[in-house]
Amino acid sequence: MAHSESRTNMKKHNPSLVVELSYPDLVINVGEVTLGEKNRKKLQKTQRDQEKEKVSQAACALLNSGGGVIRMEMANGNEQPVEMGLDLEESLRTLIQSSDLQAFFEYNQQGRCFYIFVKSWNTDLFPEDGFKPRICSLDSSLHRRSGTSVLPMNSGEAFRFLETKKGNAKLLGKEPSNKILRVAKQNFHDSNPAHLIFQRDRLQRGEILPFPESQYVEFKQFSTKRTPDRVKDIIPKYISAFANTGGGYLFIGVEDESRKVLGCAEENIKREDLKKEIEDAINKLPHFHFCQSQCQLTFTVKFLKVLSEGQLYGYVCGIRVEPFCGAVFSEAPRSWMVKDKEVCCLTTEEWLRMMMDTDPDLLKLSEDFKSQLSLSSRPPLSRPVFSKKEVGYKEDLQQLLFSVSSEDLQFTPKSLLEELYSEHEGLEELLKKQMHSFSRGILIFSRSWAVNLNLQEKQGVICDALLVTQNSPPILYTILGEQDADGQLYCTRTAFTLKQKLVNMGGYTGKLCVMTKVLHLSPESNAESFEGSDSLIKYPESYYLADTKQMEALLQSLVIVLLSFRSFLSDQLGCEILNLLTVQQYEIVSKNLRKTRELFIHGLPGSGKTIVAMKIMEKIKNTMGCEKNEILYVCENQPLRDFIGKKDICQAVTRKTFMNKNSNFENIQHIVIDEAQNFRNEDGGWYKKAKTITQRGKDGPGILWIFLDYFQTSHVYCSGLPGLGYQYPREELVRVVRNAEPIAKYLQEIMRRVRKNPPPNIPSKSLNIFSKAKWSQSVTGYFKRITYSNLEMMVVCITEKCQFLLRNGYSCKDIAVIFSTASDVDAFKHKFQEAMRKIRAQLNEESDQFVVENASAIMGNHIVLDSVRRFSGLERNIVFGIDPKAAESAVLYNLVLCLASRARKQLYIFIPSF
Structure with a gap:
């Protein structure tokens, strides 16, 4: 998708709209506004339009940013x-395109x-067969011709127009688009009677042109010295509409009737x-193709x-305007969003990207992914979320983690609650007193909800608790050990x-606010409660x-917030998608780091050890208040x-670099070791060495977490x-979530052989984890052993299979060819590349x-060719x-297991017959 931005597309914000930061919601203060029908009729049109514009901008920004509150002072002083x-009211109806x-x-x-409570934009209310714009706009700045009129496109019409243009571009396929455009332009000229007049050099004053205004012809007559200004005013919308x-x-200088x-x-x-004025005005128009x-x-x-x-x-x-393959705007679309605590206008590029945002097609990767959050009917800032069958869907995960009782108020997690009660006398009585009026729902505890949300922990907070209960908005309680002005x-x-x-991550589409309440637990167990500033706004x-x-x-949206992580598939698909942690992974990530400073995590192949390692490093940063250069x-x-x-998220090194005497790790406080x-x-x-580094902290020992899997040991030396x-x-990760069922069955076969004949350098009891394994079921995939008699036969077989995969929706970034040793890689690479070039040349496909x-180059669009140890x-x-x-x-067999477990969907093992 290409584009051309106008100078008006630079980020701009409205200083008259102030985002207030003292509330647990997005609150935009628009200043004074005259309210009441009679009062507004007395206003001059200019003032009325100005007030209407700033209210509309604030409403648009909140609709696109997760919802919130518009706050205004009544200018009429009553x-x-x-x-x-x-x-x-009418301006708001126009904004949402609904009565x-x-x-x-x-x-x-x-x-x-006067408060206007704004729910996040979503398209659930649009008809099922209607066009559903992903974002809300005051004006799309797209125009079209309808008969002899120029009509602005509202968001729904703009969405339909852009979808049609995008679909047409796909239908053109591999046809040279410049050739198609030339044919379209030629047909446009030949069939339009205005073309003959445009070819002439002169006209007679009073001459009647032999054709009327139409979809393709517009007449304008300006007879004053302001002609250049009037022309500049009409250029954007007329050129946009024609294109x-x-x-x-x-034609300017012809009477229309x-x-x-x-x-x-x-x-x-x-x-x-x-x-020059005309050409400058047209060249500034934003356009996309x-x-x-x-x-x-x-x-x-x-x-x-x-x-x-x-x-x-x-x-x-x-002025002759040729047919355009994409979209031409009269100016940047008028759509607003809250960014960096300011109400900002989206650039044309941002607007178009969000308007056209769609779910990625995961079917070519695996039909076993199920959408947990689709962009088609969710808030504008949401990203698609997918889950595999073996991980569990958001409904299942919600029932496992945050089940709602139909009878009473549940406190969870029980283990954390018991710890907190034993550590803080009077806490149990305080909570019972606060909760006595709530009968149904769930109270979810955390030592720090801030850390759960990737914010920094605050010292002095005993715990936070989120109350989700019937007949009440959600309430976040913060319980302090001592009185704190910043609580x-x-x-x-x-x-x-x-x-x-x-809303923006979990995709919640209901009306939502989160109220706050701060509790203070004194040494004498007397509690003081402080209502937040949100109590000033009555929702x-x-x-x-x-x-x-x-x-x-709401709790299913909370599951997505707490368990989602940036999927490795994001890099393959070129767009941001999220996957969900398993309950087992989430429980390990949720551990109290201050009480679990050292931990060994044994994980089976494909159980997500590296994912958990990345999540725990993010948590270390927020819990320990450190920078990424302090985490190794x-x-x-x-x-x-x-x-x-x-x-x-950290400083990353290999073991060799870590043990190099010249390497400097003076700033390191926390270490995570993988494989x-x-x-x-x-x-x-x-x-x-790692233990020594993490023990030297001024405020106590740092974090040392070690991830390993003895089944994948690739040498016989002391580890x-x-x-x-x-x-x-020690903790264990036993749910295998990476591999399709046929591959998982092969892994089980190999792991039994490893257990039967373990390498001498690993403790045999460490392999007992195999009996606890939980494997993927009904996850489709493919596994095949292939024998080959010589190198040339193997090259042809792999080349033809790669060619088939690439022609059926897969890309180079889906494929890896893994050898036992680096020397084998070098011998194979040239033959493989040459064979692929020959096949693609025969099929007239681009070999570059x-x-x-x-x-x-794992992140790039390349077939990976390497050794099993380097691909570990x-x-x-x-x-x-x-x-x-x-x-x-x-x-x-350890090496075979390491190789085979790298495959998510399809695995081919080549074995020589000689």
Whole structure:
């Protein structure tokens, strides 16, 4: 998708709209507004329009940013209840393109303050067969011709228009778009009678043109010295309309009803100045196209002499606009959003990207992904969320984690609650007192809801608790050990973030606010409670959770907020998508870091160890109040190091770099070690060094978490890990979520062989975790063993299979070819590339799109070709494993397991027959 931005597309904000930061909701103060129908009728039109514009901008910004509240002062200085005013109501109806204002807006007057409560934009209310714009706009700035009229497109019409243009671009397929445009333009000229007049050099004053105004022809007559200004005013919408509706001709100097040529008097117009004004105005118009030709908006400005009785009277200015393959805007669309605590106008590029945002097609990757959050009917800032069958869907996860009882108020999690009660005398009595009036729902505890939401922890907070209960809005409680002036600020900020994430990340579409309450637990167990600033705003009862269905819908959005992580598929698909953690992964990530500073995590292949490692590093940053350069990630191979390093959450190194005497780790306070089973002591005791670094902190020991899987040990040397009995505390990840069922069955077969004949350097009892494994079921995939008699046969087989996959929806970034050793890779690479080039040349396909790189390029659109050791910790949808063998026979099956577990969807194992 290509584009051209106008100078008006720079980020701009409205300083008259102030985002107030003292509430747990987005509150925009629009200042003084005259309210009441009679009062507004007395206003001058200019003032009335200005007030209407700022209210509309604030409403648009909130609709697009997760909802919130518009706050205004009544300019008429009367505290008596008044209605808002018909013109203001009509502007809001136009904004949402619906007569049902209450679906998105409710009002409340409190003294001289008037509040409009705005629900987040979503398209659930649109007809099923209707067009559903992803965002709300005051004006799309797109125009079209309809008969002889120029009509603005509302958001729904703009969405339909853009979808049609995008669909047409796809239908053109591989046809050269410039050739198609040339044919379209030629047909446009040949069939339009205005074309013949446009070719002439002169016209007679009073001459009647032989054609009327139409969809493709517009006449304008300006006879004053303000002609250049008037022309500049009409250029944007007329050029946009013609370009978007098959092209057309604009003649300036012709009377529209009579078709009579009158011309623009020579003394009123300077041709060169006018031409420059017209060309500058057209060149500034933002335009987008969906093809690959980088085509430009094509137009011609021509002056035709107008003669009167043989003498030059003036000119007719003709502008011919060619058909355009994309969309032409009259200016940047008028759509607003809250960014960086300011109400900002979206650029054309931002608006178009959000308007056209669609769910990625995961079917080509796996039909076993189920959408948990689709963009088709969700708030504008939401991202698509998918889950695999074996992970569980949001409904299942909600029932497991946050089940709502039909009888009483549930407190969860029980284990944390017991810890808190034992640590803080009087806490139980305080909570019972606060909760006595609530009968149904759930109270969800956390040592820090801020950390759960990727905010920084606050010292002095005993715990936070989120109350989701019937006949009440959600309430976030912060319980302080001692009185703290910043306690309310912390609670407000956390509640604000929670509300925003429930809507914009969790996709909640109901009316929502999160109230706050700060409790102080004194040493004598006397509690003081402080209502937040949100108590100053009285939300309508529609913001209260009415029943179990609404509570569960909110809690399912909470599941997405707490369990989602940026999927590795995001890099493959080129767009942001989210996956969900398993309950087991979530429970490990939820551990109290201050009480679990050292932890060994044993995880089966494909159980998500690296995902948990990344999530825990994010949590370390917020819990311990440290920077990313104070967190160290250590692994054995460079590709995995590079992959994690690009996530920008830590400093990432290999074990060799970690043990290098010249490496500087003075700033490091916390260490996460991954794939530790493949570490060695050849460069010194890495575990002792890591322990020493994390023990030297001024405020106590840092975090040292070690992830490993003895089943994937790839050598027979000492790993440097402490004995199994000293790996304590220890957690296990036993749910395999990466591999399709046929691959999982093969992994089980190999793991049984490893258990039967374990390598001598690993503790045999460490393999007992296999009996606890939970495997993927009914997750479709493919596994095949293939024998080959020579290298050439194997190359042909892999090449033809890759060609088939690439022609059926897969891309190079889905495929990896993995060998046992690096020397085998070098011998294969040239033959493989040459074979692919020959096949693609025979099929007349572009060979430059086929690229082979090593595992360091895992993020790129390349077929990965590397050794199994260098690919450890990484994964791809399709893996070709070549002749798995090991220098040390004792770890042969471990190596095969490591290779096979890298495949998500399809696995091909090539075994020589010689």
